[in-house]
Amino acid sequence: MEKEEVLSLSPMQLDALREIGNIGAGNAATALSQIINRKIDMSVPRLNILPLSEVPDVVGGADTMVAGVYLRVFGPAPSSILFLLPRDSAFSLVDMAMGRDNGTTDVLNAMDESALMEIGNILAGSFLNALSYFTKMTLLPSLPALAMDMAGAILSVILIQLGQVGDYALVIETEFATEANDVRGHFFLIPDPGSLGVILNTLGVNE
Protein backbone atom coordinates (compact mmCIF):
# COMPACT_ATOMS: atom_id res chain seq x y z
CA MET A 1 0.00 0.00 0.00
CA GLU A 2 1.14 3.52 -0.79
CA LYS A 3 2.56 5.34 2.19
CA GLU A 4 0.33 8.07 3.57
CA GLU A 5 1.18 11.54 2.31
CA VAL A 6 1.58 13.05 5.76
CA LEU A 7 4.02 10.33 6.83
CA SER A 8 6.42 10.95 3.96
CA LEU A 9 7.07 14.69 4.34
CA SER A 10 10.71 15.77 4.15
CA PRO A 11 12.32 17.94 6.85
CA MET A 12 12.30 20.87 4.41
CA GLN A 13 8.59 20.48 3.70
CA LEU A 14 7.87 20.30 7.42
CA ASP A 15 9.91 23.47 7.97
CA ALA A 16 8.04 25.31 5.23
CA LEU A 17 4.69 24.31 6.74
CA ARG A 18 5.82 25.25 10.23
CA GLU A 19 6.91 28.68 9.00
CA ILE A 20 3.54 29.30 7.37
CA GLY A 21 1.86 28.24 10.58
CA ASN A 22 4.08 30.61 12.49
CA ILE A 23 3.30 33.68 10.42
CA GLY A 24 -0.38 32.84 10.04
CA ALA A 25 -0.80 32.30 13.76
CA GLY A 26 1.17 35.46 14.48
CA ASN A 27 -1.28 37.43 12.37
CA ALA A 28 -4.21 35.80 14.13
CA ALA A 29 -2.77 36.48 17.59
CA THR A 30 -2.25 40.15 16.71
CA ALA A 31 -5.86 40.39 15.57
CA LEU A 32 -7.08 38.76 18.79
CA SER A 33 -4.96 41.05 20.90
CA GLN A 34 -6.56 44.06 19.18
CA ILE A 35 -10.09 42.77 19.72
CA ILE A 36 -9.69 42.27 23.45
CA ASN A 37 -7.05 44.96 23.95
CA ARG A 38 -4.66 42.67 25.81
CA LYS A 39 -1.25 41.23 25.18
CA ILE A 40 -1.35 37.72 23.78
CA ASP A 41 1.43 35.19 24.16
CA MET A 42 1.66 32.60 21.45
CA SER A 43 3.52 29.30 21.37
CA VAL A 44 5.73 28.37 18.46
CA PRO A 45 3.32 26.44 16.23
CA ARG A 46 3.53 22.71 16.56
CA LEU A 47 3.33 20.64 13.48
CA ASN A 48 1.98 17.32 14.62
CA ILE A 49 1.38 14.21 12.65
CA LEU A 50 -0.95 12.24 14.86
CA PRO A 51 -3.07 9.14 14.61
CA LEU A 52 -6.63 10.45 14.16
CA SER A 53 -7.80 9.00 17.46
CA GLU A 54 -5.12 10.94 19.39
CA VAL A 55 -6.01 14.40 18.07
CA PRO A 56 -8.58 15.07 20.87
CA ASP A 57 -5.78 14.54 23.44
CA VAL A 58 -4.14 17.75 22.20
CA VAL A 59 -6.93 19.71 23.91
CA GLY A 60 -7.24 17.53 26.99
CA GLY A 61 -9.18 14.48 25.85
CA ALA A 62 -12.36 13.61 23.97
CA ASP A 63 -14.71 14.51 26.82
CA THR A 64 -13.19 17.94 27.61
CA MET A 65 -15.78 20.72 27.38
CA VAL A 66 -14.82 23.23 24.74
CA ALA A 67 -16.22 25.94 22.53
CA GLY A 68 -15.36 25.40 18.89
CA VAL A 69 -15.63 27.82 16.00
CA TYR A 70 -15.42 25.97 12.73
CA LEU A 71 -14.86 27.40 9.26
CA ARG A 72 -14.36 25.79 5.90
CA VAL A 73 -11.69 27.22 3.65
CA PHE A 74 -12.54 27.44 -0.04
CA GLY A 75 -10.13 27.82 -2.93
CA PRO A 76 -7.44 25.69 -4.56
CA ALA A 77 -6.50 24.07 -1.22
CA PRO A 78 -9.74 23.35 0.68
CA SER A 79 -9.11 23.04 4.40
CA SER A 80 -10.78 23.27 7.76
CA ILE A 81 -10.03 25.79 10.45
CA LEU A 82 -11.04 25.09 13.99
CA PHE A 83 -10.61 27.45 16.89
CA LEU A 84 -11.04 25.59 20.18
CA LEU A 85 -11.24 27.12 23.64
CA PRO A 86 -11.86 25.47 26.99
CA ARG A 87 -15.33 26.50 28.16
CA ASP A 88 -14.09 28.92 30.84
CA SER A 89 -11.75 30.60 28.38
CA ALA A 90 -14.64 31.11 25.97
CA PHE A 91 -16.62 32.82 28.74
CA SER A 92 -13.67 35.08 29.63
CA LEU A 93 -13.06 35.92 26.01
CA VAL A 94 -16.69 36.92 25.58
CA ASP A 95 -16.51 39.06 28.74
CA MET A 96 -13.47 40.89 27.34
CA ALA A 97 -14.95 41.34 23.89
CA MET A 98 -18.24 42.62 25.28
CA GLY A 99 -16.55 44.90 27.86
CA ARG A 100 -17.94 43.07 30.89
CA ASP A 101 -16.11 42.20 34.11
CA ASN A 102 -14.27 38.92 33.84
CA GLY A 103 -16.36 36.13 35.36
CA THR A 104 -19.73 37.65 34.43
CA THR A 105 -20.64 35.13 31.75
CA ASP A 106 -21.54 31.57 32.66
CA VAL A 107 -23.86 30.81 29.79
CA LEU A 108 -23.73 32.19 26.26
CA ASN A 109 -26.66 34.20 24.91
CA ALA A 110 -27.21 34.73 21.19
CA MET A 111 -25.17 37.94 21.23
CA ASP A 112 -22.23 36.20 22.94
CA GLU A 113 -22.38 33.42 20.40
CA SER A 114 -22.15 35.89 17.54
CA ALA A 115 -19.24 37.59 19.27
CA LEU A 116 -17.36 34.28 19.53
CA MET A 117 -18.10 33.42 15.91
CA GLU A 118 -16.96 36.85 14.81
CA ILE A 119 -13.71 36.44 16.74
CA GLY A 120 -13.20 33.07 15.05
CA ASN A 121 -13.94 34.73 11.75
CA ILE A 122 -11.35 37.45 12.28
CA LEU A 123 -8.71 34.97 13.44
CA ALA A 124 -9.31 32.73 10.47
CA GLY A 125 -9.27 35.68 8.09
CA SER A 126 -5.94 36.95 9.38
CA PHE A 127 -4.45 33.46 9.30
CA LEU A 128 -5.63 32.94 5.73
CA ASN A 129 -4.25 36.31 4.66
CA ALA A 130 -0.78 35.10 5.54
CA LEU A 131 -1.31 31.74 3.89
CA SER A 132 -2.70 33.37 0.73
CA TYR A 133 0.25 35.73 0.59
CA PHE A 134 2.83 32.96 0.66
CA THR A 135 1.05 30.54 -1.61
CA LYS A 136 -0.33 33.18 -4.04
CA MET A 137 -3.64 31.35 -3.78
CA THR A 138 -6.99 32.90 -3.05
CA LEU A 139 -8.28 31.19 0.06
CA LEU A 140 -11.64 32.28 1.42
CA PRO A 141 -13.30 31.30 4.69
CA SER A 142 -16.95 30.22 4.94
CA LEU A 143 -19.23 31.75 7.53
CA PRO A 144 -18.28 30.50 10.98
CA ALA A 145 -20.29 27.91 12.89
CA LEU A 146 -20.17 27.51 16.66
CA ALA A 147 -20.61 24.52 18.94
CA MET A 148 -20.16 24.18 22.69
CA ASP A 149 -19.63 20.52 23.45
CA MET A 150 -17.16 17.68 24.02
CA ALA A 151 -13.85 18.10 22.19
CA GLY A 152 -14.06 14.64 20.62
CA ALA A 153 -17.49 15.35 19.18
CA ILE A 154 -16.41 18.68 17.71
CA LEU A 155 -13.14 17.35 16.30
CA SER A 156 -14.89 14.34 14.78
CA VAL A 157 -16.24 16.64 12.08
CA ILE A 158 -12.73 17.11 10.73
CA LEU A 159 -11.30 13.73 11.63
CA ILE A 160 -14.02 11.92 9.71
CA GLN A 161 -13.07 13.73 6.52
CA LEU A 162 -9.44 12.76 6.98
CA GLY A 163 -10.41 9.21 7.89
CA GLN A 164 -11.58 8.53 4.37
CA VAL A 165 -8.03 8.67 3.03
CA GLY A 166 -5.79 7.93 5.97
CA ASP A 167 -5.28 7.18 9.62
CA TYR A 168 -3.14 10.23 10.42
CA ALA A 169 -3.78 13.96 10.61
CA LEU A 170 -1.34 16.76 9.92
CA VAL A 171 -2.26 19.33 12.51
CA ILE A 172 -0.77 22.80 12.50
CA GLU A 173 -1.60 23.93 15.98
CA THR A 174 -0.81 27.01 18.04
CA GLU A 175 -1.59 27.62 21.65
CA PHE A 176 -2.06 31.16 22.82
CA ALA A 177 -2.90 32.82 26.10
CA THR A 178 -3.39 36.21 27.66
CA GLU A 179 -0.87 37.28 30.30
CA ALA A 180 -3.31 36.57 33.09
CA ASN A 181 -3.85 33.16 31.48
CA ASP A 182 -7.63 33.67 31.65
CA VAL A 183 -8.03 32.96 27.95
CA ARG A 184 -6.26 29.98 26.41
CA GLY A 185 -7.05 28.45 23.10
CA HIS A 186 -5.96 26.25 20.23
CA PHE A 187 -6.04 27.17 16.61
CA PHE A 188 -6.03 24.29 14.11
CA LEU A 189 -5.50 24.32 10.39
CA ILE A 190 -6.27 20.93 8.90
CA PRO A 191 -5.81 20.66 5.12
CA ASP A 192 -8.30 18.39 3.34
CA PRO A 193 -6.98 15.22 1.75
CA GLY A 194 -5.13 16.37 -1.38
CA SER A 195 -4.75 20.01 -0.27
CA LEU A 196 -1.41 19.44 1.37
CA GLY A 197 0.22 18.62 -1.99
CA VAL A 198 -1.25 21.80 -3.47
CA ILE A 199 0.14 23.94 -0.66
CA LEU A 200 3.59 22.32 -0.91
CA ASN A 201 3.60 22.86 -4.68
CA THR A 202 2.90 26.56 -4.41
CA LEU A 203 5.65 26.88 -1.82
CA GLY A 204 8.07 25.22 -4.24
CA VAL A 205 8.97 22.43 -1.84
CA ASN A 206 7.15 19.56 -3.49
CA GLU A 207 9.79 17.38 -5.09
Added chain:
Amino acid sequence: MPELIKVGMADLKAGKAPDSIISYGLGSCVGIALYDPQTKVGGLAHIMLPDSTQARATDNTAKFADTALPVLLDQVIALGGSRSRLTAKIAGGSQMFSFAQATDVMRIGDRNVEAVRTVLKALAIRLVAEDVGGNYGRTVELLLDSGAFVIKTVNKGENRL
Protein backbone atom coordinates in the same frame (compact mmCIF):
# COMPACT_ATOMS: atom_id res chain seq x y z
CA MET B 1 -12.72 -5.13 40.66
CA PRO B 2 -14.92 -4.12 37.71
CA GLU B 3 -12.84 -2.55 35.01
CA LEU B 4 -13.67 0.36 32.75
CA ILE B 5 -12.62 -0.59 29.24
CA LYS B 6 -11.97 2.43 27.02
CA VAL B 7 -12.74 2.48 23.33
CA GLY B 8 -11.18 5.28 21.26
CA MET B 9 -12.31 6.71 17.96
CA ALA B 10 -12.24 4.06 15.22
CA ASP B 11 -11.73 1.36 17.82
CA LEU B 12 -13.65 -1.61 19.27
CA LYS B 13 -13.45 -3.84 22.35
CA ALA B 14 -15.36 -6.72 23.90
CA GLY B 15 -15.72 -7.62 27.56
CA LYS B 16 -17.80 -9.41 30.18
CA ALA B 17 -19.55 -8.54 33.46
CA PRO B 18 -18.83 -6.90 35.84
CA ASP B 19 -16.76 -4.66 33.55
CA SER B 20 -18.15 -1.86 31.48
CA ILE B 21 -17.04 -0.41 28.16
CA ILE B 22 -16.96 3.34 27.52
CA SER B 23 -16.28 5.67 24.60
CA TYR B 24 -15.98 9.43 25.11
CA GLY B 25 -17.15 12.33 23.00
CA LEU B 26 -18.94 10.88 19.99
CA GLY B 27 -20.09 13.44 17.46
CA SER B 28 -20.96 12.26 13.98
CA CYS B 29 -19.45 8.88 14.83
CA VAL B 30 -21.72 6.04 15.96
CA GLY B 31 -21.28 3.82 19.01
CA ILE B 32 -22.63 0.27 18.56
CA ALA B 33 -23.17 -1.91 21.61
CA LEU B 34 -23.75 -5.66 21.26
CA TYR B 35 -24.93 -7.61 24.31
CA ASP B 36 -25.83 -11.15 25.29
CA PRO B 37 -28.00 -10.93 28.45
CA GLN B 38 -27.50 -14.59 29.42
CA THR B 39 -23.70 -14.74 29.50
CA LYS B 40 -23.42 -10.97 30.18
CA VAL B 41 -20.88 -10.62 27.43
CA GLY B 42 -20.84 -7.64 25.10
CA GLY B 43 -18.82 -5.28 22.98
CA LEU B 44 -18.65 -1.69 21.84
CA ALA B 45 -17.49 -0.26 18.52
CA HIS B 46 -16.92 3.45 17.77
CA ILE B 47 -17.12 3.81 14.00
CA MET B 48 -16.32 6.96 12.02
CA LEU B 49 -17.44 6.19 8.48
CA PRO B 50 -20.24 4.24 6.81
CA ASP B 51 -18.50 2.29 4.10
CA SER B 52 -14.99 0.88 3.64
CA THR B 53 -15.53 0.31 -0.07
CA GLN B 54 -15.60 4.08 -0.65
CA ALA B 55 -12.44 4.87 1.30
CA ARG B 56 -8.77 4.72 0.41
CA ALA B 57 -7.36 3.81 3.79
CA THR B 58 -8.98 0.62 5.03
CA ASP B 59 -6.25 -0.86 7.25
CA ASN B 60 -8.20 -0.13 10.39
CA THR B 61 -11.33 -2.27 10.21
CA ALA B 62 -12.79 -0.59 13.32
CA LYS B 63 -13.18 2.66 11.39
CA PHE B 64 -16.08 1.59 9.16
CA ALA B 65 -19.59 0.34 9.91
CA ASP B 66 -19.36 -2.50 7.37
CA THR B 67 -16.01 -3.87 8.56
CA ALA B 68 -16.19 -3.13 12.29
CA LEU B 69 -19.37 -5.04 13.07
CA PRO B 70 -18.21 -8.47 11.85
CA VAL B 71 -14.98 -8.09 13.89
CA LEU B 72 -16.89 -6.98 16.99
CA LEU B 73 -19.31 -9.88 16.53
CA ASP B 74 -16.40 -12.37 16.40
CA GLN B 75 -14.82 -10.94 19.54
CA VAL B 76 -18.10 -11.04 21.48
CA ILE B 77 -18.72 -14.64 20.40
CA ALA B 78 -15.13 -15.57 21.35
CA LEU B 79 -15.84 -14.38 24.92
CA GLY B 80 -18.91 -16.61 25.14
CA GLY B 81 -21.67 -14.56 23.55
CA SER B 82 -24.31 -16.39 21.57
CA ARG B 83 -25.05 -14.96 18.18
CA SER B 84 -28.75 -15.72 18.42
CA ARG B 85 -29.14 -13.93 21.75
CA LEU B 86 -27.20 -10.79 20.81
CA THR B 87 -29.05 -7.51 20.56
CA ALA B 88 -27.71 -4.13 19.48
CA LYS B 89 -28.13 -0.60 20.79
CA ILE B 90 -26.69 2.39 18.98
CA ALA B 91 -26.02 6.07 19.73
CA GLY B 92 -24.39 9.04 18.01
CA GLY B 93 -24.58 10.24 14.44
CA SER B 94 -25.12 13.90 15.22
CA GLN B 95 -24.41 16.92 13.07
CA MET B 96 -22.23 19.17 15.21
CA PHE B 97 -22.20 22.25 13.00
CA SER B 98 -25.03 23.47 10.83
CA PHE B 99 -24.36 25.51 7.73
CA ALA B 100 -26.88 27.02 5.39
CA GLN B 101 -25.97 24.52 2.71
CA ALA B 102 -25.46 21.15 4.32
CA THR B 103 -23.12 19.24 2.07
CA ASP B 104 -22.72 15.49 2.05
CA VAL B 105 -19.71 15.90 4.32
CA MET B 106 -21.87 17.60 6.93
CA ARG B 107 -24.52 14.87 6.76
CA ILE B 108 -22.04 12.15 7.64
CA GLY B 109 -23.81 11.45 10.95
CA ASP B 110 -27.04 10.43 9.20
CA ARG B 111 -25.13 8.29 6.74
CA ASN B 112 -23.27 6.53 9.54
CA VAL B 113 -26.51 5.69 11.35
CA GLU B 114 -28.10 4.45 8.14
CA ALA B 115 -25.09 2.25 7.37
CA VAL B 116 -25.05 0.75 10.87
CA ARG B 117 -28.76 -0.17 10.62
CA THR B 118 -28.16 -1.82 7.25
CA VAL B 119 -25.16 -3.84 8.43
CA LEU B 120 -26.98 -4.99 11.59
CA LYS B 121 -29.86 -6.14 9.45
CA ALA B 122 -27.53 -8.03 7.11
CA LEU B 123 -25.94 -9.76 10.10
CA ALA B 124 -29.41 -10.55 11.51
CA ILE B 125 -28.72 -8.75 14.80
CA ARG B 126 -31.79 -7.15 16.32
CA LEU B 127 -31.53 -3.39 16.90
CA VAL B 128 -33.49 -2.83 20.12
CA ALA B 129 -32.80 0.81 20.97
CA GLU B 130 -31.19 3.92 19.57
CA ASP B 131 -30.36 7.50 20.54
CA VAL B 132 -29.16 9.18 17.36
CA GLY B 133 -29.09 12.50 15.53
CA GLY B 134 -29.27 15.99 16.98
CA ASN B 135 -26.43 18.47 17.13
CA TYR B 136 -24.64 17.49 20.33
CA GLY B 137 -21.92 15.14 21.51
CA ARG B 138 -22.43 11.93 23.48
CA THR B 139 -20.34 9.79 25.81
CA VAL B 140 -21.61 6.21 25.74
CA GLU B 141 -21.10 3.39 28.23
CA LEU B 142 -22.20 -0.23 28.03
CA LEU B 143 -22.74 -1.73 31.49
CA LEU B 144 -22.08 -5.44 31.07
CA ASP B 145 -23.80 -6.34 34.35
CA SER B 146 -27.20 -5.20 33.11
CA GLY B 147 -26.77 -4.54 29.40
CA ALA B 148 -27.81 -0.92 29.92
CA PHE B 149 -26.36 1.49 27.36
CA VAL B 150 -25.93 4.83 29.12
CA ILE B 151 -25.65 8.00 27.04
CA LYS B 152 -24.33 11.17 28.67
CA THR B 153 -24.56 14.59 27.08
CA VAL B 154 -23.62 18.12 28.10
CA ASN B 155 -27.03 19.79 27.86
CA LYS B 156 -29.51 16.99 27.22
CA GLY B 157 -28.88 15.00 30.39
CA GLU B 158 -28.48 11.27 30.61
CA ASN B 159 -30.36 8.61 28.69
CA ARG B 160 -30.42 4.89 29.56
CA LEU B 161 -31.24 2.54 26.75
